[in-house]
Amino acid sequence: MSRPLRVALVAGEASGDILGAGLMQALKEKHPQVEFVGVGGPRMEAEGMQSYFPMERLAVMGLVEVLGRLPELLSRRKRLIRTLIEQKPDVFIGIDAPDFNLGLEFKLRKAGIKTVHYVSPSVWAWRQRRVLKIREACDLMLCLFPFEARFYLDHQVPVRFVGHPLANTIPLQADQLAARELLGLEADAPVVALMPGSRGGEVARLGELFLDAAERLRAMRPGVQFVLPCATPERRAQLEQMLAGRNLPLRLLNGQSHEALAACDAVLIASGTATLEALLYKRPMVVAYRVAPLTYRILSRLVKSPYISLPNLLAERLLVPELIQDAATPEALAQTLSPLLEEGAVLQTAGFDVIHRALRRDASEQAAEAVLGLAAGA
Structure with a gap:
């Protein structure tokens, strides 16, 4: 690809920011004419992300704890859907944060935008019927671990096991x-x-x-x-x-x-x-x-x-x-x-x-x- 490429990404917490920054760096090396939009943290911003709002607004844990933040999260996702459909990126990548990103990916894919989910949710461990939503929401699942890829292949979801970036960053024997x-x-x-x-x-x-x-x-x-x-x-x-x-x-x-x-x-x-x-x-x-x-x-x-x-x-x-x-x-x-x-x-x-x-x-x-x-x- 030699034409300019627009990639949208959304990360929800620090670990996603690290993964997103590594992916953005690799994309720039393979395709120098690339523009990034979406939501990310300081590492993704350093790689060229124009974040629509602070990534920390998406960081929330627990089933009960999320309820107090639900109106804000739904409102932000609705605005993001509208903005990204207007921006028309060549591909959207949701990094982890499945409760937020999968709904976003579903709407964007329906609007004709290709979607990737990077980091599998724990669908193999609980709420396994979510795999049906994942199949509808994303064109490709990128998995960090091999047991995840086996699960998606069994459920007819396009998947690629990429390994984990930290496995290359961290030496086999630390000093x-x-x-x-x-x-x-x-x-x-x-x-x-x-x-x-x-x-x-x-x-x-x-x-x-x-x-x-x-x-x-x-x-x-x-x-x-x-x-x-x-x-x-x-x-x-x-x-x-x-x-x-x-x-x-x-x-x-x-x-x-x-x-x-x-x-x-x-x-x-x-x-x-x-x-x-x-x-x-x-x-x-x-x-x-x-x-x-x-x-x-x-x-x-x-x-x-x-x-x-x-x-x-x-x-x-x-x-x-x-x-x-x-x-x-x-x-x-x-x-x-x-x-x-x-x-x-x-x-x-x-x-x-x-x-x-x-x-x-x-x-x-x-x-x-x-x-x-x-x-x-x-």
Whole structure:
């Protein structure tokens, strides 16, 4: 394609912003005459996105929690549909945020715009009938993981498994000593990373729990140190309040989640995208999560998968411990985490290496190739 190309993208949170920026960079390399419109975060804006409104307005979690934001979200989607139909992009790419993007994709496809959904929703785990809506909404599904592609092929949805960009970005073997030197940590002391999530709601539910677990782990292993990467200044202030009155050898970091993972020996981590990052850094982990009680009751009836964490889904077996809702107590987390500071981590890390190599597929390049093929009518 040599003519100018207009690509519309909508990302709903930080992980989507990272994926979108990588895809945009790959598209520019393959097709220099490209214009980007839609909604994105700072990374996508740095690649040339003209964002119609701040991406953060789409970031919301939980079934119950979204209700208070529903009128705004519906209004924004309605305006976006109108704007994008007027703009007539060659292709629209919805990045994750399925509850927002799939409805958008459905309307745009009906208006004659080719649509791509990048990052499969967890349709294989719960509400599987959503695959019928996906089939109507998008011309192509781009999957990060192989088990997702198998699901879509079984349901006659055009799909391409592209791998995960982080699998190429993160080295097969991280330099732990260099990371510790960078963060000013002792070279030979046991270090545990605490990662209670990037959203305010996640930190509110998991922050105190993780700190309580850290105190219990320190009582079991007096020499242990902790690092906690803060996604934003707001999350740092939130955690500083939780730390008041505690005597923990803990260092709050401004961002630097990858440095924390490279430096640590084990991770206590919220279920989500960060578990994949911990896997790629080959750091043994304990996964924990809590949501609003009503949200949990609803989800527990709907979810069909036996696992919630990406490492276990990718391994298709119980590779890492999952402590969910009432099972996630400080005592249980500390007791489960402690053996991972010794030889108990070997089985986890061996499994992580196999998965890492399987996901190394130059995802942004493959995604860009698939998008350009669709835009060109291939």
